[in-house]
Amino acid sequence: MWEYTAKVKEHFLNPKNVGVIENADGVGEVGSLACGDALTLYLKIDENKLIKDAKFQTFGCASAIASSSALTEIIKGLSLEDAKKITNDDIANYLGGLPKEKMHCSVMGRDALEKAIVNYLGEAQKKVEGEIVCECFGVTNLEIQRAVRENDLTTIEDVTDYVKAGGGCGNCHENIQEIIDAFLGRERPAVKKPPRLTNIQKIKLIEETLEREIKPALKKDGGDIELVDVDRNRVFVELRGTCAVCAKSQITLKHYVESKLRELVANDLVVEEVQS
Amino acid sequence: MSVIYVDNNATTQVAPEVIEEMLPYFSEFYGNPSSMHSFGGQVGRKLIEARAYVAALIGATPEEIIFTSCGTESDSTAIWAAIRSYPDKKHIITSRVEHPAVKNLFEYLSKNGYRVTFVPVDRQGYLDLDYLYNNLSDDTAIVSIMWANNESGMIFPLEEISRAVKEHGAVFHTDAVQAVGKIPIDLKNIEIDMLSLSGHKFHGPKGIGALYVRKGTKFFPFLIGGHQENGRRGGTENVAPIIGLGKACQLAAALLKKDITRVKELRDKLENELLKRVPNALINGDHKNRLPNTTSIAFEYVEGESILLMMDEFGICASSGSACTSGSLEPSHVLRAMGVPFTAAHGSIRFSLSVYNTEEEIDFIIEKLPPIIERLREMSPFWKEQKSAS
Numbered sequence: 057m058w059e060y061t062a063k064v065k066e067h068f069l070n071p072k073n074v075g076v077i078e079n080a081d082g083v084g085e086v087g088s089l090a091c092g093d094a095l096t097l098y099l100k101i102d103e104n105k106l107i108k109d110a111k112f113q114t115f116g117c118a119s120a121i122a123s124s125s126a127l128t129e130i131i132k133g134l135s136l137e138d139a140k141k142i143t144n145d146d147i148a149n150y151l152g153g154l155p156k157e158k159m160h161c162s163v164m165g166r167d168a169l170e171k172a173i174v175n176y177l178g179e180a181q182k183k184v185e186g187e188i189v190c191e192c193f194g195v196t197n198l199e200i201q202r203a204v205r206e207n208d209l210t211t212i213e214d215v216t217d218y219v220k221a222g223g224g225c226g227n228c229h230e231n232i233q234e235i236i237d238a239f240l241g242r243e244r245p246a247v248k249k250p251p252r253l254t255n256i257q258k259i260k261l262i263e264e265t266l267e268r269e270i271k272p273a274l275k276k277d278g279g280d281i282e283l284v285d286v287d288r289n290r291v292f293v294e295l296r297g298t299c300a301v302c303a304k305s306q307i308t309l310k311h312y313v314e315s316k317l318r319e320l321v322a323n324d325l326v327v328e329e330v331q332s
Numbered sequence: 333m334s335v336i337y338v339d340n341n342a343t344t345q346v347a348p349e350v351i352e353e354m355l356p357y358f359s360e361f362y363g364n365p366s367s368m369h370s371f372g373g374q375v376g377r378k379l380i381e382a383r384a385y386v387a388a389l390i391g392a393t394p395e396e397i398i399f400t401s402c403g404t405e406s407d408s409t410a411i412w413a414a415i416r417s418y419p420d421k422k423h424i425i426t427s428r429v430e431h432p433a434v435k436n437l438f439e440y441l442s443k444n445g446y447r448v449t450f451v452p453v454d455r456q457g458y459l460d461l462d463y464l465y466n467n468l469s470d471d472t473a474i475v476s477i478m479w480a481n482n483e484s485g486m487i488f489p490l491e492e493i494s495r496a497v498k499e500h501g502a503v504f505h506t507d508a509v510q511a512v513g514k515i516p517i518d519l520k521n522i523e524i525d526m527l528s529l530s531g532h533k534f535h536g537p538k539g540i541g542a543l544y545v546r547k548g549t550k551f552f553p554f555l556i557g558g559h560q561e562n563g564r565r566g567g568t569e570n571v572a573p574i575i576g577l578g579k580a581c582q583l584a585a586a587l588l589k590k591d592i593t594r595v596k597e598l599r600d601k602l603e604n605e606l607l608k609r610v611p612n613a614l615i616n617g618d619h620k621n622r623l624p625n626t627t628s629i630a631f632e633y634v635e636g637e638s639i640l641l642m643m644d645e646f647g648i649c650a651s652s653g654s655a656c657t658s659g660s661l662e663p664s665h666v667l668r669a670m671g672v673p674f675t676a677a678h679g680s681i682r683f684s685l686s687v688y689n690t691e692e693e694i695d696f697i698i699e700k701l702p703p704i705i706e707r708l709r710e711m712s713p714f715w716k717e718q719k720s721a722s
Binding site: 068069071074085089090092093094095096113114115116117118120121192223224306307310326328331 | 422423447466469471633634635636637638641642645654662663674675678710711712713714
């Protein structure tokens with residue numbers, strides 16, 4: 057169970073400013089159903105550029121609802137200039153702190169506020185800038201850099217807690233580490249890594265390796281192998297000739313084919329047999 | 333505020349009879365069952381009795397039972413025993429919906445020289461048996477398939493699977509932690525080599541589990557040490573909890589004869605009433621082939637942690653498959669393996685009942701939960717869209 061402060065509980069059980077403002081002057085939408093939390097923020101802004109009213113709708117956990125409620129309470133009555141200065145820490149502090157793993161809820165609040173202000177100012181909604189690093193949660197390198205910079209994050213787990221990046225399949229952990237290292241000015245450890253291949257390069261290299269190294273060896277024993285498909289790190293092959301009926305074929309597949317491909321193409325490949 | 337406990341797949345209330353049975357062995361009778369003197373010997377006799385109760389509940393013989401510290405230890409012991417007994421076999425099979433005790437060990441093995449087949453499930457939670465059979469080979473060291481799933485409650489057809497597994501000479505293990513004490517199990521009629529069970533899932537104490545090892549199954553101890561458990565598990569016996577487990581098994585045998593029908597009726601009432609009163613709610617799993625005490629209900633467009641914490645205000649204890657409750661950011665691997673859409677997975681709540689639940693408690697949940705869902709949906713930006721779209 058999460059250790060929520062009394063203030064978080066209060067803003068979760070009795071959230072302030074829930075709802076929609078019809079004809080809002082600024083609307084900011086962040087998150088999605090797939091991500092597990094989402095917030096729509098509505099602002100009413102008067103001619104003196106003061107935030108007269110703020111309302112929200114949130115789908116998410118207790119801390120997401122509490123963060124949204126806190127955000128609206130903080131910004132009501134603020135000038136636009138002051139509202140722009142609100143950080144995710146301001147939201148978390150207003151609630152007496154959030155569990156580390158829930159900091160992304162406060163970041164979501166800050167993001168919604170920024171979007172609502174941009175919307176009010178009539179600026180074109182910024183396109184997604186930067187490159188997507190975390191595909192599971194659609195987080196870009198710029199968002200990660202910003203979170204690292206503003207919150208002194210030093211580990212991948214920190215980054216996940218603040219912006220969710222890296223919290224899904226984990227394939228982007230290396231890239232997140234690189235961003236952290238770059239910010240900290242850390243040298244990458246001098247391990248020589250094989251160059252990252254594009255999918256097309258990888259498939260070509262697998263084909264070449266099969267033709268050049270593996271097929272000739274299997275053919276000596278009257279066997280053969282065909283590449284059927286490649287899906288990320290999974291290589292699907294079909295065994296032919298004597299290999300197809302050989303009881304030891306699984307051993308051939310793992311001990312010979314897979315280790316050869318790992319050695320010559322990429323060290324995370326997994327070879328799987330498909331039967332036609 | 334009184335507690336309404338419907339989270340019995342997580343853990344259960346220790347039966348008062350179990351506590352009573354254990355207490356003297358925490359105080360008066362502190363002897364070591366291995367001792368030569370009669371002060372220890374009387375404790376040893378009590379362990380024999382407990383072992384017999386455990387064996388009787390699952391249709392085994394006492395010498396086929398090894399006491400362990402928990403379900404996870406039983407699972408690890410079984411899987412490592414198979415792997416060490418058949419060092420030349422490099423393929424292992426499990427399902428995509430196992431408890432982490434099995435899943436994470438198989439994932440570890442997949443990175444350490446083993447080819448692992450994870451058998452998928454369909455939208456209702458049924459295993460893809462053809463996939464399992466097509467991947468079985470003489471290189472398969474062990475097949476480990478849970479008896480019943482902790483989240484959906486789905487019961488898997490182990491008897492059918494066991495026949496295929498034995499044709500290929502692989503070891504067949506089942507994590508039956510959720511099944512023992514909830515459905516009848518008779519290992520005389522089904523060829524399972526090893527079975528894991530855990531005391532605290534059916535009104536025994538925590539910190540005690542057992543592993544059934546069919547006579548003649550190759551074995552290798554996980555904890556190497558003294559002569560205890562016939563040299564199959566070193567370490568002085570956890571005396572009082574073993575006695576408690578024995579008592580829990582004795583109680584469960586009686587419960588399976590009569591009370592479980594009442595538990596199922598309460599579960600069905602809870603499920604039917606909630607589905608009737610809450611729109612956009614659906615069952616994760618099939619109505620048939622489920623544990624009698626379990627229901628997993630997805631409430632679309634709301635998030636599970638919020639539901640749990642609002643129910644907590646009324647003392648209702650359940651659990652959720654949502655991301656936010658686990659500390660991870662993704663919904664449970666079981667719901668994802670079943671292909672439950674994100675709209676539903678994040679708002680999935682599991683209710684798991686026990687013989688201690690009353691009809692009043694179930695009525696209380698039926699009364700309190702629908703307004704909670706309605707309130708959270710009113711807060712959700714997706715609910716209005718959904719309503720206006722339909």
